[in-house]
Amino acid sequence: MVAAAHEREFSDSLDDHLELLAFYHARGGEFQRALEYLERAAHRATSLGARTQAADLWTRAAGLAVKVEDPAARARIEQRLVELSA
Numbered sequence: 001m002v003a004a005a006h007e008r009e010f011s012d013s014l015d016d017h018l019e020l021l022a023f024y025h026a027r028g029g030e031f032q033r034a035l036e037y038l039e040r041a042a043h044r045a046t047s048l049g050a051r052t053q054a055a056d057l058w059t060r061a062a063g064l065a066v067k068v069e070d071p072a073a074r075a076r077i078e079q080r081l082v083e084l085s086a
Contacts, residue, residue, distance in 0.1 A: 035064040
């Protein structure tokens with residue numbers, strides 16, 4: 001699996017590749033794992049002050065939360081989007 005290979009390859013620097021890892025997990029049908037990586041990427045973008053990128057990542061994560069039928073994740077992500085827009 002491509003995502004697992006990338007996780008091994010980037011094991012020392014996963015935080016630098018969170019969005020890519022989310023992409024490959026989603027392509028491989030591992031939507032819950034993709035959601036985890038997107039949330040991590042969104043947190044990172046938020047902490048770095050990259051508001052536009054963070055908003056995009058949170059929005060994509062919200063879509064995955066719906067896809068995996070995780071209302072708690074959806075609520076958590078929606079709260080992050082509200083905080084980001086304040």
